[in-house]
Amino acid sequence: MSVPSPRFLWKPVAVAAALAFVYYSVLAKLGDTWWNDENYSHGLLIPAIIGYILWLERDRLARAVQKPAGIWGGLLVVAAILGLWVGTAGAELYIQRMSLVLMLVGVTVYFWGWRLLRLLAVPFGLLILAIPIPAIIFNKIAFPLQLFASKCAVWAMRLFDIPVLRQGNVIELMPKGGRETKRLEVVEACSGIRSLMTLLTLAVVFAYFTRPRGKGGDGDGGGRWLPNLKSYGFWRAAILVGSAVPIAILTNALRVSGTGVLSHYYGTEVADGFFHTFSGWVVYIVAFLLLFAVGWLLDKVGRRGSGDGDSGGGRSVATAKQAKVVKAEPAASTQTAPAGVIQAKGVE
Secondary structure, three states, X not given: OOOOOHHHOHHHHXXXXXXXXXXXXXXXXXXXXXHHOHHHHHHHOHHHXXXXXXXXXXXXXXXXXXXXXXXXXXXXXXXXXXXXXXXXXXXXXXXXXXXXXXXXXXXXXXXXXXXXXXXXXXXXXXXXXXXXXXXXXXXXXXXXXXXXXXXXXHHHHHHOOOOEEEEOOEEEEXXXXXXXXXXXXXXXXXXXXXXXXXXXXXXXXXXHHOOOOOOOOOOHHHOOOOOOOOOHHHHHHHHHHHHHHHHHHHHHHHHXXXXXXXXXXXXXXXXXXXXXXXXXXXXXXXXXXXXXXXXXXXXXXXXXXXHHHHHHHHHHHHHHHHHHHHHHHHHHHOOOOOHHHHHHHHHO
């Protein structure tokens, strides 16, 4: 990989400095959210992961054909500036942060074109996943998950013949040997949205680093990770990312159900303190293992399908080579064999 001349370094440095100046407050607030909001603490790792991906793909990015699209890139940059102005005027952090993503997309298209943007689809996708969604959408997702987890907990407790009553996301139960009911509330932190956001990000990273390579896998011949809909690599990535949603929801429901059952036998104190933290880590590990199991199963099925095709293809190639040898044999025999023998071979 060639090292750029220092006289050309001032352009990217100037662009980076301008972006840092314009989006300084946006970046500062985003970093503060990643540091303090546990729902998006995975965002602290996203810059390092993106940097690692860019480093691994540096040769492919350098070989990519550069076709700058100045008009489209300029329009995207203008749209990003307008989005930043609207978000600042309306005090909407999500619009401000998404304008940063749009600005980076516009700069990429302006200087390098759409082809390089396709190569950077995964880093941009990870950046979008690290941006906190608006609170109104967050609550629309979190509250149904709270209700689902509480319903699963009540169902599990009734399997153990535990008397329980649910009111929304609040569970009332009678501890074993107790004389008064205790309340167990499935709060927002126990809704599972935290593990959902983290597992979605992990699924994208896992799908990227374990993607099939070569022809028939991910369409790598075109230098793109997102191939056409007929590609096995595309459906493998889509299934992995899609499976992260039910895995996160079901494992969190299992955690809440186990907490409810243990609260009956050991008191509601198990819902706090060490057990609560420990069970959260266990749920993460189980979810990760289930995600890896889905990837392993997809790879096993994919290899079986491609193996059958390869074996058939190998037989076809071998047959074609044998046919060429048979066709070439009469011609080679013309140097030594009599004409009658050659004619007889041709008849055979």
